[in-house]
Amino acid sequence: MILSSPTRTTAATVAPWVAVAAVVVLAALSLAVGVADVSLAQLFTDPDGQTLLLLSRWPRTAALVLAGAALAISGLIMQQLTRNRFVAPSTAGTVDAATLGVLVSLILFASAPVMGKVLISTAFALAGTAVFVILIQRVQFKDVVFVPLMGLLLGGVYRAIAEFFAYRENLTQSLGTWMNGDFSGVIQGRYETLWLAGAAAVVAYAFAHQFAAAGMGRDFATGIGVNVRRVTAIGLSIASFTTAVVVVTVGAIPFLGLIVPNLVTMAIGDNLRRALPVTALAGAALTLGCDTLARVLILPYEIPVGSIVGVLGAVVFAALVLRKGNRYVTA
Amino acid sequence: MIAVDGLTKSYGTATVVDGVSLTLPDAGVTSIIGPNGAGKSTLLSMVSRILGPDAGTASVDGVDVFSASGREVAKRLSVLRQDTHMTARITVRELVEFGRFPHSGGRLTPDCRASVTSALSYCDLDHLAHRGLHELSGGQRQRAFVAMVLAQDTRYVLLDEPLNNLDMAHATGVMRLLRRLADERDKSIVLVLHDINYASAHSDRIIAMRDGAVVADGAPAEVITPEALEDVYGMPFTVHRLGDDLVASYFR
Ligand SMILES: Nc1ncnc2c1ncn2[C@@H]1O[C@H](COP(=O)(O)OP(=O)(O)OP(=O)(O)O)[C@@H](O)[C@H]1O
Ligand SMILES: [Mg+2]
Secondary structure, eight states: OTTHHHHHHHHHHHHHHHHHHHHHHHHHHHHHOSSSOOOHHHHHHSHHHHHHIIIIIHHHHHHHHHHHHHHHHHHHHHHHHHTOTTOOTTTTTHHHHHHHHHHHHHHHSTTOOHHHHHHHHHHHHHHHHHHHHHHHHHOSOOOTTHHHHHHHHHHHHHHHHHHHHHHHHTOHHHHHHHHSOOOTTOOTTSSTTHHHHHHHHHHHHHTHHHHHHHHTOHHHHHHTTOOHHHHHHHHHHHHHHHHHHHHHHTOOOTTHHHHHHHHHHHHHOSOHHHHHHHHHHHHHHHHHHHHHHHHHTTTTSOOOHHHHHHHHHHHHHHHHHHOTTOHHHHO | OEEEEEEEEEETTEEEEEEEEEEEOSSEEEEEEOOTTSSHHHHHHHHTTSSOOSEEEEEETTEETTTSOHHHHHHHEEEEOSOOOOOOOOBHHHHHHHTTHHHHTTOOOHHHHHHHHHHHHHTTOGGGTTSBGGGSOHHHHHHHHHHHHHHHOOSEEEEESTTTTOOHHHHHHHHHHHHHHHHHHOOEEEEEOSOHHHHHHHOSEEEEEETTEEEEEEOHHHHSSHHHHHHHHSSOOEEEEETTEEEEEOOO
8 A cells, every 4th residue: 555655656757758758659650651661761851751741641640649639638527527437528428429410510501611510510519418417417326337328328329310310311421430530531631620629638738627626526626616517517618629629520539538548547646737638648649559550450451540449448448347446436 | 704694404394404593703613513413514514505505694704605706715614524535546635735726726836835735744644645545544534634624724614523533642633733723823613523522622612403403502611511412412411520621421
């Protein structure tokens, strides 16, 4: 017992640097890997290399970093605000609702600009997540695993509705791309909206203390003068917006928002101001790593990164649920 | 001054706090005693606006607790709840830092750090500051929560059974500490106690509740009497004078 606190402190001190290093190395790797055989040096010196870098490699790498960081942070915020470690965009109906939103925007306003799609999708994601939060607040029996199961069920309902309309409008294929992230189509001019998710992450950091206080419980937060209702609304809006941006631009990466925050807080504790940047970096690193893997596994073809993270995520999720003496399952 | 007027709370047909009106002074130690279910926690929760009342008002130094901004109230009044169950994996120091929230909005100033450190040492927690909350004994955790309330540094401090889980040495330590806060820093400490002898030894005033109402209210000498105590708890007491203390005996 006594040993575990120095370890925690050490982990907390080195974690940010490890995460930064991982992102740098994996980003370099992501820049270097591709169908065209170009070295990292050539990318910066050779004129053709520079074009490739600017048009394709850099946008893809930036998109991976932004989407990974954004989804991981959304998960962390949602876990904090619902006080449940298994709540994330993919287990609270947020992704499914966002997808339904894009679909609706596409059906109603076929030529809506990207921002229009993002806003409609955000509105759906927020409403869908709010339904989830209200539901779990009403439920007396707040079992830790039961809560996300309810979210998955609710998400299933949203998806069924989306599938119904997608089928009628011949959009089932698009539905797949929104649900399962794929970065192969990312080139200059097709990913920039993701910077908005990056901006949202910065806003989230400004609210980290408030989220942390709200995460301590309503009574606790009230005692120190925090308006939990307001903070929850802000946090869920940020998470919904980020999720919508990612869904619209590259497609959701299932389970990312679930596993990354859990692994990070397990290592360095729940101090949100510290956990938030590390979670963002770890989310970026994981996405970069999985995408690079997705590109080299069956060269010259690609596997969608969502599939790789999804498999990994399902395994980690199961391990978290089954982990013996898991504090959050018993707590 | 905390002014409570006609506070009422019902659950279904049961009225658990029934039109309680009180004023609590702006300094000193006030203990609230009474049997299980008397409504002590419910009253305290309403005064600290954790629970909305069905009727009545409560104000702290003229600030209405139910309509003022949460932060304004939290600068004047801090609260330690009876149930401090917590799942977050944070350290003792991080918990105590939450006490500074109403003052700094979470960004700690050097002043904040100083009061966190002094609250920690007041509660004899220096050596545990970096320990995770979940790695503490029940009594150590209780002291960490007391330290957090101290760091909040409000004029009014409401504590619901702060002696929960404490051994005699630490219970006496906490009571002395609260007494010292009242004497040296002019704070008003309002606490729920089950140990009437601690209430007797350390309070300026004792309020006794039963069935949602105040049934006795006065200096220890007025409340720690066989008649008053029997009326509150419905069992016989004998009261002895030991030195300066009035000691109630009820063990046999
Ligand atoms: N949420 C609730 N729903 C229904 N009844 C409640 C609720 N909370 C409290 N009560 C009832 O209100 C009464 C007063 O409860 P309260 O917690 O205020 O008592 P207390 O004086 O603090 O008791 P204790 O000494 O056991 O802490 C009790 O009879 C309790 O059963
Ligand atoms: Mg109580």
